[in-house]
Amino acid sequence: MLGSLACTAALFASVVCGVGVHPGQIKHxxxxxxSYTDVVSTGDQxxxxxxxAAGYAHVALHPFARSGATCSNNLTFRPFPPVFESQIPLFVTEKANGSLKLPADETIxxxxxxxxxxxxxxxxxGSDPGVSLVDVTECMVNWVKVLYENGARNFIFQNMIPLELTILYAADSYPNRYWAFERNTTEWSIIMQEMTRSGNKLTKLMLQALAPTLPGAHIALFDSHSLFQDMFDHPARYLNGTAPLNVTGAWNACVTTIGGTALECTIFNxxxxxxxxxxxxxxxxxxxxRIVAREIALTLEGKKSQWATWLS
Known part of the structure; x- marks a missing residue:
């Protein structure tokens, strides 16, 4: 349950529940x-x-997410600011020099x-030989531990969406701005489905094991995967534009030739x-x-979101 409602778990309960944060508690x-979270180089343009979310919940926003990031460049290298080698160090620096002042109980x-x-x-x-899905998920969960050691106490861990539903990883995908080379699109879609589901299961199990070891911490698992699947399956519940509802295309879709030598875009405004x-x-x-923001805001406010579960 969310907010101040605690779960009265039976001995053989299949889920771990916690009290979470209280209404009016969170200010930051x-x-x-x-790029799913970057507020400058926004993925949604x-x-x-x-x-x-900050506006809905009336809290102050302190954004450290950066477009193109991975959890760690020591695992999956990309020439962008990763969480562990860039974003967390910047946060720690700002906290240490006093430019970032965040009361632990009022910050999530x-x-x-x-x-x-x-x-x-x-x-x-396969561009990072020797690195496994387990390594990557351990890195994700380690974010909670490192921030806890730096004074954080309230967390929302957002799991991975069903990436096989994106155009890039769909079975009927086409050459595009993100991958303009030959590939087996069906194979990619199946692999991505397996990796996101397995990765999410791993992080859930790891978080459930971690939560009891962090005194005073409150950790919410936000099920982005199920939310996006529901948006895909029931678009009329979520999408409200003036064009026919569309979950398989994009408002800015660009087709290239193999090799990426040509670009033909269809853009809606x-x-x-x-x-x-x-x-x-x-x-x-x-x-x-906006839908993600609405549900995160409910969680920030200590209210119930069907997509969030407090583990502690």
């Missing part, structure tokens, strides 16, 4: 992650979900990472964009991000 939101921290770690030029294409689940071949639309 600190975000880590990649609009207003990123943290800005919406979020992480949404994994899309770049699992995808092209990373685990999917204005409120038509809110009819799409995807902004482009990889990123959720701004309307999808």
């Amino acid at each position: 939101l600190v975000t880590f992650g990649d 609009g207003v990123a979900w943290p800005a919406y 921290y979020t992480l949404w990472i994994g899309t770049n770690d699992l995808g092209v030029s990373a685990l999917l294409t 204005g409120t038509d964009r809110d009819s799409f689940l995807w902004a482009d071949e990889l990123h959720p639309s701004e309307q999808a991000d």
Whole structure:
């Protein structure tokens, strides 16, 4: 349960529940992650979900997420600011020099990472030999431990979306701005489905084991995977644009030739964009991000979101 309602778990309960945060408690939101969360280089080419969530919940936003990031460049290298080698050090520096003052009980921290770690030029294409899905998920969960050691006490861990539903990893995908080379699209889609589901299961188990070892910590698991699957399956519940609802295309879709020598884009404008689940071949639309923001805001406020479960 959420808010101040504690779970009265039976001896053989299949889930671990916690009390979470209280209504009115949280005043600050600190975000880590990649382009799904970056408020400057936004994946949706609009207003990123943290800005919406902070507004909905009336909290101050402190954004550290950076586009292109992975959990650690020591695992899956990309020339972008990763969580562990860039985002966390910047947070620690600002906290140490006094430019960032965050009361522990009034601050909540979020992480949404994994899309770049699992995808092209990373685990999917084998560009990091010797690195496994277990390594990457351990890195994700270690974010909680490191921030806890730096005074954080309230966390929202956002799991990975069903990436096989994005155009880039769909079975009927096409050459695009993110991958313009030959590939077996069906194989990619199946592998991505397996990796996101397995990775999410691993992080859930790891978080459930970690939570009791961190006194005073409150950890929420936000089920982005199920939320996006529901948006895909029932778009009329979530999308509200002026074009026909569309969960398999994007409002900014660009087809290339093999090798990427040509680019033909179909672009929708204005409120038509809110009819799409995807902004482009990889990123959720701004309307999808508004839904994420709405549910995260409920969690920040100590209210019930069907997509969030407090583990402690």
